[in-house]
Amino acid sequence: MYRYDEFDHEVVQSRVKQFRGQVERRLSGAITEEQFRPLRLQNGLYLQLHAYMMRVAVPYGTLSSKQMRQLGMIADKYDRGYGHVTTRQNFQFNWPELTHVPDLLQDLADVEMHGFQTSGNCIRNVTSDPYAGATAEEIEDPRPTAELLRQWSTLHPEFAFLPRKFKIAVVASKTDRAVIRAHDIGIEVTANEKGEVGYHIIVGGGLGRTPIIGQTLRAFLPREELLPYLEATLRVYNRYGRRDNKYKARIKILVTETGIDAFREMVEAEYEALEPLDIAVSAQEVERISSYFAPPDFENLPEHCDAFQAKLISEKDFADWAGNNLAEHKVPGYSIVNVSLKPTDLAPGDITADQMRAVADMAEAYSFGEIRTTHQQNIVLPHVKKSDLYSLFEKLKEAKLHAGNIGLITDIICCPGMDFCALATARSIPVSQAIAQRFSDPARQRAIGEMQIKISGCINACGHHHVGHIGILGLEKAGVEFYQVKLGGDSSENAAVGKVTGPGFSQEELVDAIERLVDYYIDVRAEDERFIDSFKRLGMAPFKEALYAA
Amino acid sequence: MSTAKHKGKGPQSLTANELRGGASVWLDANMEWSRDFGDAFKTEDENHIEKMRAKGDADANENLVVGVYFIDIEPDSGLPVRYREKFRVKGPSYDTAEELGLNAKKAK
Numbered sequence: 123m124y125r126y127d128e129f130d131h132e133v134v135q136s137r138v139k140q141f142r143g144q145v146e147r148r149l150s151g152a153i154t155e156e157q158f159r160p161l162r163l164q165n166g167l168y169l170q171l172h173a174y175m176m177r178v179a180v181p182y183g184t185l186s187s188k189q190m191r192q193l194g195m196i197a198d199k200y201d202r203g204y205g206h207v208t209t210r211q212n213f214q215f216n217w218p219e220l221t222h223v224p225d226l227l228q229d230l231a232d233v234e235m236h237g238f239q240t241s242g243n244c245i246r247n248v249t250s251d252p253y254a255g256a257t258a259e260e261i262e263d264p265r266p267t268a269e270l271l272r273q274w275s276t277l278h279p280e281f282a283f284l285p286r287k288f289k290i291a292v293v294a295s296k297t298d299r300a301v302i303r304a305h306d307i308g309i310e311v312t313a314n315e316k317g318e319v320g321y322h323i324i325v326g327g328g329l330g331r332t333p334i335i336g337q338t339l340r341a342f343l344p345r346e347e348l349l350p351y352l353e354a355t356l357r358v359y360n361r362y363g364r365r366d367n368k369y370k371a372r373i374k375i376l377v378t379e380t381g382i383d384a385f386r387e388m389v390e391a392e393y394e395a396l397e398p399l400d401i402a403v404s405a406q407e408v409e410r411i412s413s414y415f416a417p418p419d420f421e422n423l424p425e426h427c428d429a430f431q432a433k434l435i436s437e438k439d440f441a442d443w444a445g446n447n448l449a450e451h452k453v454p455g456y457s458i459v460n461v462s463l464k465p466t467d468l469a470p471g472d473i474t475a476d477q478m479r480a481v482a483d484m485a486e487a488y489s490f491g492e493i494r495t496t497h498q499q500n501i502v503l504p505h506v507k508k509s510d511l512y513s514l515f516e517k518l519k520e521a522k523l524h525a526g527n528i529g530l531i532t533d534i535i536c537c538p539g540m541d542f543c544a545l546a547t548a549r550s551i552p553v554s555q556a557i558a559q560r561f562s563d564p565a566r567q568r569a570i571g572e573m574q575i576k577i578s579g580c581i582n583a584c585g586h587h588h589v590g591h592i593g594i595l596g597l598e599k600a601g602v603e604f605y606q607v608k609l610g611g612d613s614s615e616n617a618a619v620g621k622v623t624g625p626g627f628s629q630e631e632l633v634d635a636i637e638r639l640v641d642y643y644i645d646v647r648a649e650d651e652r653f654i655d656s657f658k659r660l661g662m663a664p665f666k667e668a669l670y671a672a
Numbered sequence: 673m674s675t676a677k678h679k680g681k682g683p684q685s686l687t688a689n690e691l692r693g694g695a696s697v698w699l700d701a702n703m704e705w706s707r708d709f710g711d712a713f714k715t716e717d718e719n720h721i722e723k724m725r726a727k728g729d730a731d732a733n734e735n736l737v738v739g740v741y742f743i744d745i746e747p748d749s750g751l752p753v754r755y756r757e758k759f760r761v762k763g764p765s766y767d768t769a770e771e772l773g774l775n776a777k778k779a780k
Contacts, residue, residue, distance in 0.1 A: 148691075148735070149691070149692065149735060150735070151733070151734070151735045155691075155732075155738050155739075169689060169694060169738070169739070171696075171756075171759070171760055172694075172695070172696055172760065172763055172764065173693075173694040173695060174694035202767070202768075202769035202774055202775055203769055203772075203774035203775070204768045204769060204772075204774060216767075217769075218694075219692060219693045219694060220691065220692055220693070220694060221692050221693070467771075468768055468771060468772075469766060469768055472768040474768070474772065474774065475774075540756070540759055541764035541765055541766050541767070542764060547756075549765060549766075551765075551766045552765060552766060555766070598755050601754075601755045601758070602755075603755075
């Protein structure tokens with residue numbers, strides 16, 4: 123795992139000291155709220171509907187057990203004993219007090235964490251594949267590239283005040299587990315016909331009030347050209363992106379209005395004009411960063427594990443959990459373990475301080491101390507020996523983290539909604555819970571199969587509803603919440619924006635409508651056909667009819 | 673500086689957030705800030721509203737509260753008119769700490 127160097131340490135520690143002074147000046151009145159607001163936001167501190175909210179960066183979703191344990195301590199010391207995993211793989215705390223935040227930031231800095239790039243019109247915390255370094259599908263571990271981007275973008279003076287926020291995601295597999303096509307820039311590590319490794323650069327994707335799937339800017343960018351090329355892209359955006367209307371300020375609007383070919387010409391012209399190799403990173407530096415992500419000391423094990431297989435036969439609960447929550451590891455004898463933060467009775471993505479400590483213990487005992495957060499608001503233990511899986515499952519049960527619903531209908535992405543967010547127009551958590559409870563029978567969930575429901579409490583789409591197989595948008599009119607439904611969205615490598623079905627539903631109507639939709643799908647699906655594939659085959663009309671059949 | 677400007681119709685209350693803690697507060701009849709909306713002063717009297725505005729400005733300048741603004745109140749129910757403000761009064765309908773009794777555990 124990446125360890126901060128002296129420069130990183132100095133930046134993080136000096137920022138804590140700086141913010142402590144800023145808070146003191148704000149409390150004394152030496153600076154006004156207008157002056158203080160951008161300073162607190164640059165450290166991840168928002169003022170939400172009921173309280174301050176602290177967003178903690180988790181670069182590319184990678185955490186150590188030590189960091190997770192510290193987050194648990196912070197949840198107890200400064201908050202209400204829990205935290206929340208966001209759709210950008212970050213952590214949020216809903217109830218800190220301003221006067222405590224400098225100490226909170228110091229506790230974060232003690233484990234190389236901070237709130238940089240979690241707010242503001244800068245390059246936000248870079249996200250990546252939670253299976254990085256563990257899946258056989260990848261060309262290479264995408265995290266060294268993500269780390270390179272973190273170092274480049276952190277406090278980048280030219281890009282601190284962009285027209286709007288800027289989100290980058292990196293994957294190194296054909297399977298997209300980071301929704302790269304819904305990012306301002308999506309990067310896929312790829313190889314050309316000569317076998318050289320480089321980057322497929324996608325630009326202009328995004329969700330929010332104008333959902334757009336990104337387009338290819340460069341099909342293959344040589345590895346050493348990454349930073350100069352992104353610098354050129356950001357410069358074009360910084361110069362031509364709209365600043366007169368925040369709703370039209372994202373790069374997706376610029377790319378759409380300019381046209382991808384004209385936009386590409388502008389980027390290439392800017393790139394040509396850059397000082398040659400001005401900020402290009404040498405192969406040695408890439409090697410140095412990559413060395414921090416060297417694989418752990420895997421044992422030489424057979425792929426087949428008798429003890430694991432025996433437990434699959436004798437322990438049904440374990441077999442059901444393993445059937446959904448495990449993914450294939452690149453090293454024989456190991457598994458990738460998905461830990462669900464979607465019990466049917468709690469808010470999606472929430473995790474208590476006790477559970478954070480339990481996950482830290484489990485990571486140390488079974489996964490080389492490594493933890494990942496996912497944009498699906500779950501957790502991954504990336505490197506677990508198959509022979510340890512049953513013991514791990516027992517520990518997960520003790521911690522109430524054993525829901526076996528990864529990728530199923532109750533594995534719902536859900537923003538905090540009106541319960542916490544100042545921007546929301548309706549609640550999303552109770553809707554998520556109502557759906558999860560309606561489909562709480564694990565056997566029924568497995569029978570339905572892969573299903574992605576995503577819920578946003580407003581048009582800003584933090585709950586990714588545009589790319590849900592079933593997307594739900596909470597709105598409010600005359601004091602009454604209602605929920606608009608989209609169908610056919612896809613967050614994978616086959617990314618697609620869902621289509622609105624028609625008039626909205628009340629919460630009660632919505633759960634019944636979704637059940638009708640699911641029942642219809644079960645009736646018409648071909649063998650082993652996923653919901654999204656049935657939808658693509660049959661089109662909107664019959665599903666819409668089922669949805670509104672009451 | 674407060675941005676409080678009374679533009680609404682009917683009864684008004686003044687709300688803000690505590691600067692230090694962030695909690696939502698409402699101005700009561702004694703011109704003190706309360707975390708309980710039940711204490712909120714609700715009035716259509718322009719003289720009272722002017723006093724409330726002055727108090728809001730003063731306390732924002734004194735760095736006690738932040739984001740001061742007036743909200744419209746329904747005459748019959750005494751609740752805020754806007755859905756968002758109703759929600760701010762009630763607090764979250766769901767909080768994991770409440771659900772699992774984590775606050776009680778922390779208090780022990």
